[in-house]
Structures are given as C-alpha cells and as structure tokens.
Amino acid sequence: MSIKDVCFLCWLLLGACLGAGAQDSLRTYRLLDSVRQLRADTAKVSLLIKKGGENARYFDNHKLDNPFWQEALTLSQQLRFFQGISRAYNEIGTSKRNKSLYIVAEDYHEKALKAAEEAKDTSLIAFSLNNAGVDCRRLDKLRKGFDYHMRALVLAEQINDIRNICVATNSIGNIQLTMEKYGDAIQHFNHALELEEKSHNDLGVAINLGNLGYAYQGQGKLDLAIQYYKRSLNMNLKMDRPIGIAICYNALGAAYKEKKDYAAAMYYLEKALEVNDQVDDKVHVAESYLSIGKLLGAQAKHEDARKYIQQSIDVSTFWGFKSMLMDAYKALAEDYKESGDFEKSLEAVDKSLLYKDSILDERSAMAMTQMQTIYEVDRKDNQIRALEHDKMLGALRTKRNVAISFFLAAFLLMAIVGGFFYIRHRNLKANKQTLQLELRSLRSQMNPHFIFNSLSSIHRYIWSNNQEEASDYLTKFSRLMRLILDNTQHTFVTLNKELESLRLYLDLESLRCNGIFEYRFQIDTEINDDEVLIPPMILQPYVENAIWHGLVHKLPEEKGLLDISIILQKRSLVCTITDNGIGRKKAMEIKDRKGRLHNSVGMKVTEGRIDLIRKINNKEATVTVTDLEDESGKATGTRVTIVLPAEFIF
Incomplete structure (x- = not known):
C-alpha cells in the first residue's frame, strides 16, 4: 500500500469519526429541544434530570456543562421545587467531583443539602450529606467529612434507607482507615458488608471486602488481609470489572511484598499490569510499573528495578501524571542511593521536587479557578432570584391595583352593613x-x-x-x-x-x-x-x-x-x-x-x-x-x- 493510500484511508476514518460525533451531538441537542417544549412543571424537572444522567458521558467527553441539569436547576428554582433543586445540585456536584473539582463539588452538594432540608425529604438530605462527605474526604477535611457521614447515617437509619446507610457506613470506615483507626474501620466495613450482602449488591460487597483487607493490613494481619483481598478479587472477576481486578492484584502484590514473599508479590503485580490494559485510566499502568520497580529494588535487583521505574516515568510523562512522576523519581532516587550512585540519586530527587512544586502550583491555580467558579454560580443564582423577585413584584402590583378597584367598589356596601355586623361580632366574641x-x-x-x-x-x-x-x-x-x-x-x-x-x-x-x-x-x-x-x-x-x-x-x-x-x-x-x-x-x-x-x-x-x-x-x-x-x-x-x-x- 502506498503512502498516498494510507493517507486517504486515514482521512476516511477521521471523517467517519467526526461524522459519528456530529450525529451524537445533533441527537443530544434535538432531545434537549424536545424536552424544552414540555409544560414547565415538576415532571419536566424529573425528565431533565433523568436525560441529563443518560447523556452525561457525552458532555463529560466534550468537557461541557450538562445543559439538562442546568435547565432542571433553573426551572426548579422558578417553581420553588426544592426536591428538584437538590437533585440537580447533587448531579452537578458529583459531575464536578469526577473531574477532580472538589471545592466546587462541595459547594454544590452543600447547596443540595440546604434545598433537601427545605423540602424536608429525609432520604434526599442523607444522600446530600453523603455526597458532601465524600467531597470533604477528597479534600482531606476528614473531621468535617466524618460529621457529614454520621448525620447521613443517623437519618438513613431512621427511615431504613439501606443505600444511604451503606454509603455512610463505608465512608466512615474509609475516614477511620485514613486516620489509622483500624479497629473502628473494620467494625464499619463489616456492617456495610452485611447490608450489601443482604441487598445482593455485588459491587458494594467487593468494595467492602477490599476495604477490610486494607484495614487488616494496617493492623499487620497480613494473612487475614490477603484472604479479604482474594475474596474481593473473586467478586470482581465474577462481575468482569477490570478496574476492581487491577486494584485487588495491586493490593495483593503490596501485601505479599510486606510479607517478603517476593515471588507471590511479583506474580500479582504482573497480573495487575496485564489487566490494566483493559482500564481506560492509564494511571493504573504507571502505578503497576512503579510497584514492580519498588519490589525489585527491595530485592537489590537495581538494574531491573530502574527499568520498571523508567517505564512508569515514560507512561506518566506521556499522559501527564505529575503525582505519579513525583513518586517515580523519588523511588528512582532511593534506588540509585541504595546502589551507591549518589549523583544520579540527587538528579532524581531534584526532578521529584520539581514535579512536587508543579503540583502545588497547579493545585493553587485550580483552587483559585474553583473559587471563581463558585462565585460565578452564586452570582448567577442571585440574578435568577432577583428576576423572580421582580416578576413577583410585578404580579403583586397588578393584584394590588385590582384589589384597590374592588375595594373602592365594595366600600360603600360594607359601610352600610358594617355597623350591624360589628355589633353582632362584638357580642359573639x-x-x-x-x-x-x-x-x-x-x-x-x-x-x-x-x-x-x-x-x-x-x-x-x-x-x-x-x-x-x-x-x-x-x-x-x-x-x-x-x-x-x-x-x-x-x-x-x-x-x-x-x-x-x-x-x-x-x-x-x-x-x-x-x-x-x-x-x-x-x-x-x-x-x-x-x-x-x-x-x-x-x-x-x-x-x-x-x-x-x-x-x-x-x-x-x-x-x-x-x-x-x-x-x-x-x-x-x-x-x-x-x-x-x-x-x-x-x-x-x-x-x-x-x-x-x-x-x-x-x-x-x-x-x-x-x-x-x-x-x-x-x-x-x-x-x-x-x-x-x-x-x-x-x-x-x-x-x-x-x-x-x-x-x-x-
């Protein structure tokens, strides 16, 4: 095949891809227009939220705000439909969290909580509290996150809301795991596991089994941790869930490394590397390379270790995983230090610190951007409220004019019969x-x-x-x-x-x-x-x-x-x-x-x-x-x- 033929084929494929994307876009916005034609009521709000969820992947892939949820929010505010306001804020907040915009997500979920409290919807309040708690965990505000999840748990137990009970219990366990309160974490994970098993929720069962493994590993009970990792692995294999399988393989590799069973550790880390090919987020591939490199370094196989660490660096550089690059260069520095090459160790340390500074700068810039976003959202909400207020004042003025006219017409009649009714009312009173x-x-x-x-x-x-x-x-x-x-x-x-x-x-x-x-x-x-x-x-x-x-x-x-x-x-x-x-x-x-x-x-x-x-x-x-x-x-x-x-x- 000539170069000309190859170029022509690439052009056709590109055109097909662009055509498919354009069709998806046209179909999505036609759907939005059809929903806009419906009567403005709470049913329309629910439909907008539902369609927003069904089309969320399209807007996420194109880095666009979801117009279905935005319109659901605006309509709910006009109708003073607090349940719709809360649901829309929850959806938008979770979307922001999935893009790592945790500060914005927390602000949206706190607004969702206020609206749910206005609606006096206990299940929605618990759901909003759990969402805000997850945001706080991602921002390392563990005490505030713990308080949110505890409030959610109390409310969910009052109405026997199993889904929110499971989420709150698991999240509290994760916070305690982070704070190294392993005994308390195990208690919460076991409770969540029991509820998930009764609900036949395989994903929830797999997650809690893995969490129990982390907690027991934190206590130094490696054999017990390995048992739970393997049970979680079996559940993920049953569901054919690549990301869960990769996480379990990596956890097993870390546990066996801690046991100094390097052969078993290498077996599971290599299995994780194979499965990661099926996972969209390539950060897990970089993580597996880095874990294998650290494992080889622990066995004094420095040449092989550096090859794997370098592969982690290559993948992270291609995809722009700065946190992984910081950890990889730090591991490379440790390996050079162990092998006595202090000059290269110092070079790797410098690169690690360079990425650390870059990450800190990016986080500061992102925090500023998110705060600006929150300001813009609040300003927009205030504008909507101001418009609604003006509209309400206009309606009140019209009613007032009608009332004045009616009052003037009826005043004479009321004056005639008023005396009689006043005397009668006084006696009755x-x-x-x-x-x-x-x-x-x-x-x-x-x-x-x-x-x-x-x-x-x-x-x-x-x-x-x-x-x-x-x-x-x-x-x-x-x-x-x-x-x-x-x-x-x-x-x-x-x-x-x-x-x-x-x-x-x-x-x-x-x-x-x-x-x-x-x-x-x-x-x-x-x-x-x-x-x-x-x-x-x-x-x-x-x-x-x-x-x-x-x-x-x-x-x-x-x-x-x-x-x-x-x-x-x-x-x-x-x-x-x-x-x-x-x-x-x-x-x-x-x-x-x-x-x-x-x-x-x-x-x-x-x-x-x-x-x-x-x-x-x-x-x-x-x-x-x-x-x-x-x-x-x-x-x-x-x-x-x-x-x-x-x-x-x-």
Whole structure:
C-alpha cells in the first residue's frame, strides 16, 4: 500500500469519526429541544434530570456543562421545587467531583443539602450529606467529612434507607482507615458488608471486602488481609470489572511484598499490569510499573528495578501524571542511593521536587479557578432570584391595583352593613372568650388529674420491680410529661404530637400491667398528621377508662386488645377507641362489689371540653359509647366514638 493510500484511508476514518460525533451531538441537542417544549412543571424537572444522567458521558467527553441539569436547576428554582433543586445540585456536584473539582463539588452538594432540608425529604438530605462527605474526604477535611457521614447515617437509619446507610457506613470506615483507626474501620466495613450482602449488591460487597483487607493490613494481619483481598478479587472477576481486578492484584502484590514473599508479590503485580490494559485510566499502568520497580529494588535487583521505574516515568510523562512522576523519581532516587550512585540519586530527587512544586502550583491555580467558579454560580443564582423577585413584584402590583378597584367598589356596601355586623361580632366574641376561658379551666383540671394517676402508677411500679425497669419507666414518664407540659399550653396541637403522647402513655400502662394488653393505631391515609389539629389530651381519658375498667379485668389467659382509629369524614375528625374488655355492665358490678365511690374526673372534664368545643365552633362535636356484644348477647367490649370538628394549620 502506498503512502498516498494510507493517507486517504486515514482521512476516511477521521471523517467517519467526526461524522459519528456530529450525529451524537445533533441527537443530544434535538432531545434537549424536545424536552424544552414540555409544560414547565415538576415532571419536566424529573425528565431533565433523568436525560441529563443518560447523556452525561457525552458532555463529560466534550468537557461541557450538562445543559439538562442546568435547565432542571433553573426551572426548579422558578417553581420553588426544592426536591428538584437538590437533585440537580447533587448531579452537578458529583459531575464536578469526577473531574477532580472538589471545592466546587462541595459547594454544590452543600447547596443540595440546604434545598433537601427545605423540602424536608429525609432520604434526599442523607444522600446530600453523603455526597458532601465524600467531597470533604477528597479534600482531606476528614473531621468535617466524618460529621457529614454520621448525620447521613443517623437519618438513613431512621427511615431504613439501606443505600444511604451503606454509603455512610463505608465512608466512615474509609475516614477511620485514613486516620489509622483500624479497629473502628473494620467494625464499619463489616456492617456495610452485611447490608450489601443482604441487598445482593455485588459491587458494594467487593468494595467492602477490599476495604477490610486494607484495614487488616494496617493492623499487620497480613494473612487475614490477603484472604479479604482474594475474596474481593473473586467478586470482581465474577462481575468482569477490570478496574476492581487491577486494584485487588495491586493490593495483593503490596501485601505479599510486606510479607517478603517476593515471588507471590511479583506474580500479582504482573497480573495487575496485564489487566490494566483493559482500564481506560492509564494511571493504573504507571502505578503497576512503579510497584514492580519498588519490589525489585527491595530485592537489590537495581538494574531491573530502574527499568520498571523508567517505564512508569515514560507512561506518566506521556499522559501527564505529575503525582505519579513525583513518586517515580523519588523511588528512582532511593534506588540509585541504595546502589551507591549518589549523583544520579540527587538528579532524581531534584526532578521529584520539581514535579512536587508543579503540583502545588497547579493545585493553587485550580483552587483559585474553583473559587471563581463558585462565585460565578452564586452570582448567577442571585440574578435568577432577583428576576423572580421582580416578576413577583410585578404580579403583586397588578393584584394590588385590582384589589384597590374592588375595594373602592365594595366600600360603600360594607359601610352600610358594617355597623350591624360589628355589633353582632362584638357580642359573639365576648361569648367565645367566655367559653374559651371555661375550656382553659377544664384543661387545667384535666392535667393534674392525669399526672397524679401517672405518679401513683410509678410509685407502685418502683416498689414492685427492679431498678432497671423502674428507670425505663421513669424515662418514658419524663418524656411524656415534657409533651404534656408543651401540648397543654395550646388550645390545639398537631395530631402527630397528640398521638406521640398517647403512645407513650400506652407504653407506660402496658409496662405497669405487665403487658396484659396490646394496642394498635389505624390512621386514615388521607390525614396529614403534621397539618391536622386536635385538642390536647382529648383521647387519653377514654383510653385510660378502656384499660382500667375493661381490659385489666379480663382473664389472665385472654389477651386484651385496644384499637384506636382516626378517620376524616368531610369536615369532621372521627376518633374511635375500641377494646375487647369485659364491658361496662360487668365493670360496674365489680366497682359496686368493691365499694368504690370514685368517679372518673378525666372523663367528666373531657365531656365538658367537647361540649364547649361544640359551642365555640357551632359544629358537630359528640361522644358516643357503644356496648359490644356477640350473637349470644355476651359482652365483648366497648366502643367510644368521638366526633370533633376538623381543624387544620393552613
């Protein structure tokens, strides 16, 4: 084949490659344009983030910012869709981290964290914390990274988010490994390994096995470290993951070198060199050459050692791996020193220091560039917020003008009827204030009654049980008292707070009664317990009555059951308390037989509160008690139905 033919063939291949690249670019940007045509809503944000991930490799290869994620971020900010803001920031931050822009990545992930906290999305908060923690690890800010991962772990465990638990646990282990706290690192890696095995995540299993090998090697337990490296190697071979295989071979080579088993070390390092041909990042090839050179140097085979170190230098020079060049020249200097050639050793030291200075200069320049990038991003975000603010002001001005016109038109009519309604409202307000004062008085009667009963229970429990159980009882009681003191400062509290105090009360009574009954809560799925309001301590007296007049009198072999259900019917909150106790008739017989004259103050006070609630709101508020019977007429329990007007925060 002539030179002319070769040139023509190269031209064709180049044209084909450029054509393929142009087609990829056209296809990607056509997709972006098609997504832009969609309606601006949260679904569009999710689609932009998804397509950004699918096309991330294209933009990374061309060193471009991902426009899908940028548009998702801008749209989320316009919609005040905090989950979308957090997800976009997380994706952009991880992309920056993959390009070694760790300072920028940390800034993006911290913004993602703030947005996730605004969204009150616990899983997204944990994910953002883990991302920021990884950034800090790369920047050697180990204490800050540790704090991020610990916060992520606590939140992830609260919601049983296995993926974030694994990431946080593994990352904490890596930080402890860096700090040479090998025992703590092993504990975290083992926990992460157990979770990854249960999740059938082979990659996570392989990574944690390798990490355990590093930790045991740090403790000097080389045989155990080698076992874990080999297990990790088997997992990577199973997944056909070249980079993982190369890492394991290099780790095994280092471990056998430390054992002074130079033959085995050389075997694994040469295997790593073979596998590295399949890995895109050629820094691993340079690392393998350097490791083999150091191994030969340890065996006083200086000529061969320098050949391999030189090969590492050649590869690193071609690809521009300055950190590897610094280490390689340092190793070359050591080898020349060992062989007595001090002049060449000094030359190699000078070159190593030259690359070290170059690396420091580059890192300083990169840090400055990243700080400038952060400034530009913040400036752009501020501009977006300013535009949104101006847009909002314009809308408010329009609304204000409409409101003024309407007000002027309606003012005359309002002036005519205003006097009548003012007088009527004043009278109603006076009546309502009177009723509220009565309600507050009844509430203050209720609380001492409940606290007295609880303290009496604790007194009996302490004298009849051991100190450990008494301490547990007192701890729960103190938590309950705190909730009661907080809740009863208000006329209404959120449903979740009321249910939390009720659960604590039931736990205390269950402990006190030696677990003779069980309880269940059934909350309507349509109810948001953070928004629905309920009078504090409104259900407790009926729950107490069900326990002490119904369930405690059941036969020992019969298990008591208390069901508490809350549903929303139109504008009413229907609370039902059902027990499978002995029924009211038999309870009264037992009471008469024992000669008890005490009447339930709590129930009378609560009935008075419900009556006042009905008067204040002019809405349905009732209490209905139903005796439950089987087909033969035998009592099977009691049901109390409390209907309250539904109140909401918003």
